[in-house]
Amino acid sequence: GMELAKQIRQLPDKKKASTPIIAISGNYKNYSKADFDEVGINDYLIKPLDYDALVSAVKKYV
Template sequence: MAKRILLADDSPVIQTLSKKIFSGQGYHIKGIKSGTKVIEEIEKNDYDVIILDIILPGADGMQLAKQIRELSDSKKANMPIIAISGNYKNYAKSDFDDVGINEYLIKPLDYDALVNAVKKYTS
């Protein structure tokens, strides 16, 4: 069964490229562009990993990561989170650790690194 990825990013370029790359590798990927829909989407559907932009319309990725970790469903609460951000200099590694982010990658995205990160958490 295909591993499921939730991609939360408001960039049409990242959405399009990620869908092409991950679909081509046999993943099922759902993209959402609004931070306000992330929790709702996770509560309704199961995912193996979430790729989460730190700066999203309607929500802060750091806050979203924290909310995911506090979900009552432990499987969903422990889902791997890969954060992506062009604004990483505002954060230290400990900031990501504190909200339960498993890994973070810097934009512009290195898709090889992103694919490897997803494989690491879904294999």
């Protein structure tokens, strides 16, 4: 996920490169907010997934 986010942010097409990215992770304890920010992840949610939080996060970016 982190590597994919980096690759998306480096796309030459600026519209595609700015696509909002919301990570869903069960491994969040190994990362800080700064780590997610550094690769361009806009928001992240932890597992087990709270579907209300997911809907809220998606609404922020659409």
